[in-house]
Amino acid sequence: MGKSDIVHLKPGRIEMSEKDRPKLFTIGPSQKDPDDCELIKNQTSFPPGMELLTNQVAGHMNNGKTLGMLREDGTVLKPITKPLNGQTEIDFYEELEKTREDTLLELKEFVPKYYGTKTITINNKEIKCIVLEDLTKNFKEPCIMDIKIGKRTWDPLASYEKIISEDKKYQDTKRELGICIPGFLIHKISNGRSCRYGKEFGKKLNTETIKEALKTFLNADSGLSRELLLQLLVDLWRILHWARRQRNIRLFSSSLLLIYDAKRLKQYISNNNVGLSKSSSYTPCTNTNRSVHLYKPLSLMKLNDDCPCTGFSGQFTKEGPILKSTPSTKLARFATTTTTNTNSDHPWQKHISKLRRVHSFQNNYDKDLQKMRKDYTHMLDDLVNEQRNEVWTSVKMIDFAHVFPAEHAEVDKNYLEGIENLIKILESFLSETVNT
Numbered sequence: 001m002g003k004s005d006i007v008h009l010k011p012g013r014i015e016m017s018e019k020d021r022p023k024l025f026t027i028g029p030s031q032k033d034p035d036d037c038e039l040i041k042n043q044t045s046f047p048p049g050m051e052l053l054t055n056q057v058a059g060h061m062n063n064g065k066t067l068g069m070l071r072e073d074g075t076v077l078k079p080i081t082k083p084l085n086g087q088t089e090i091d092f093y094e095e096l097e098k099t100r101e102d103t104l105l106e107l108k109e110f111v112p113k114y115y116g117t118k119t120i121t122i123n124n125k126e127i128k129c130i131v132l133e134d135l136t137k138n139f140k141e142p143c144i145m146d147i148k149i150g151k152r153t154w155d156p157l158a159s160y161e162k163i164i165s166e167d168k169k170y171q172d173t174k175r176e177l178g179i180c181i182p183g184f185l186i187h188k189i190s191n192g193r194s195c196r197y198g199k200e201f202g203k204k205l206n207t208e209t210i211k212e213a214l215k216t217f218l219n220a221d222s223g224l225s226r227e228l229l230l231q232l233l234v235d236l237w238r239i240l241h242w243a244r245r246q247r248n249i250r251l252f253s254s255s256l257l258l259i260y261d262a263k264r265l266k267q268y269i270s271n272n273n274v275g276l277s278k279s280s281s282y283t284p285c286t287n288t289n290r291s292v293h294l295y296k297p298l299s300l301m302k303l304n305d306d307c308p309c310t311g312f313s314g315q316f317t318k319e320g321p322i323l324k325s326t327p328s329t330k331l332a333r334f335a336t337t338t339t340t341n342t343n344s345d346h347p348w349q350k351h352i353s354k355l356r357r358v359h360s361f362q363n364n365y366d367k368d369l370q371k372m373r374k375d376y377t378h379m380l381d382d383l384v385n386e387q388r389n390e391v392w393t394s395v396k397m398i399d400f401a402h403v404f405p406a407e408h409a410e411v412d413k414n415y416l417e418g419i420e421n422l423i424k425i426l427e428s429f430l431s432e433t434v435n436t
């Protein structure tokens with residue numbers, strides 16, 4: 001039995017057998033617990049065609065103790081390090097394969113494609129892996145950020161020690177915003193270098209510096225790109241829309257993986273001054289001092305019941321998402337003002353049509369955002385006219401090792417709050433691009 005599968009209600013050990021563990025889906029036979037396995041040797045020889053996923057940004061890494069993610073032929077292999085967590089994740093993906101429930105069917109769109117499991121032999125050790133679509137495979141210079149969602153990152157079976165250790169980590173951003181950044185990787189457009197930011201960096205962020213970290217990820221020192229922000233927001237709004245309605249599951253310690261292609265952003269910057277503007281408030285991400293306050297276990301704090309409002313209303317119409325409306329600031333729909341789509345099956349065109357729909361909203365944004373509407377019209381027209389042949393961003397939900405059934409068919413407020421706050425930050429960046 002792995003560490004995290006032991007329930008401690010208070011210091012002292014209460015062990016729980018697999019059959020007692022409340023499960024979302026049936027859990028199959030468990031593997032040998034690799035916690036006591038000998039270290040993965042440094043000179044690992046991988047099966048032919050398999051290599052380490054060098055652009056992995058967070059999670060269990062290849063560090064001599066655990067193996068880390070592997071890559072093979074357009075897929076990634078996620079080694080199972082803790083049997084029950086691994087089985088929970090397998091069961092989650094298997095359930096999605098066979099579900100007929102509407103919100104679970106919809107969820108399939110937001111997660112990597114699942115290709116079953118595979119047992120590989122490394123250094124004479126058999127390791128069971130989950131095989132998933134490699135979300136980075138179509139990107140030339142992928143910038144990747146892992147954003148963990150939720151104030152609470154421990155599941156209902158977590159030990160007392162696990163609760164304390166999870167609650168202490170990334171305290172400022174998790175408690176205030178319900179998000180944290182365990183890692184990201186960027187290809188810096190301004191100097192051509194690649195930079196990695198790991199857990200230690202993420203753990204020092206606070207509510208202000210996390211915004212700078214997000215801007216660093218967005219290559220904002222070369223100009224905050226409205227196109228990039230919009231593409232990411234379109235996917236985030238759709239996930240938010242799902243999270244506001246789904247009442248099947250609770251996601252603990254699950255992440256969003258944001259990816260975009262720095263190469264395409266570079267091209268966009270050099271080809272197109274429209275839609276790109278320097279962020280007036282951007283400062284390089286150097287200040288990571290956290291604000292000091294007394295440690296108080298989150299379990300004793302009340303999760304914020306107030307819904308932090310993004311501009312998105314949570315409703316979709318045939319034309320797309322509707323933003324919050326007030327009578328005085330309703331915007332006319334302008335879906336019909338964009339150029340005719342010539343190839344609706346094309347991935348880029350699909351994305352564009354999503355963008356168009358997003359902009360056929362009524363909203364309650366202030367004057368700045370009303371002005372933005374005009375800018376977007378031009379930008380979206382440009383994008384459609386350019387007939388781009390691929391989308392260069394992706395937002396997917398990953399890491400379902402701690403998924404649990406919803407309680408009393410309630411919305412997962414913990415997840416919802418995190419994603420709403422992330423969206424609010426990115427929406428605020430969008431408005432920073434308006435007047436510059």
Ligand SMILES: Nc1ncnc2c1ncn2[C@@H]1O[C@H](COP(=O)(O)OP(=O)(O)OP(=O)(O)O)[C@@H](O)[C@H]1O
Binds near residue numbers: 061133401
């Ligand atoms: N489908 C995927 N395609 C590409 N990269 C992926 C994919 N899934 C995961 N990754 C990479 O691997 C990292 C870790 O993934 P994941 O969170 O699933 O692992 P984990 O070991 O369970 O993490 P944790 O330690 O937080 O539980 C991600 O941050 C990302 O860089």
Ligand SMILES: O=P(O)(O)O[C@@H]1[C@@H](O)[C@H](OP(=O)(O)O)[C@@H](OP(=O)(O)O)[C@@H](O)[C@H]1OP(=O)(O)O
Binds near residue numbers: 058085
């Ligand atoms: O302690 P860290 O370095 O912050 O990372 C933890 C850690 O990888 C932990 O695994 P384990 O030490 O309990 O085996 C992960 O727990 P789960 O496997 O149960 O999800 C945590 O998710 C990691 O935390 P994070 O990635 O947020 O830093």
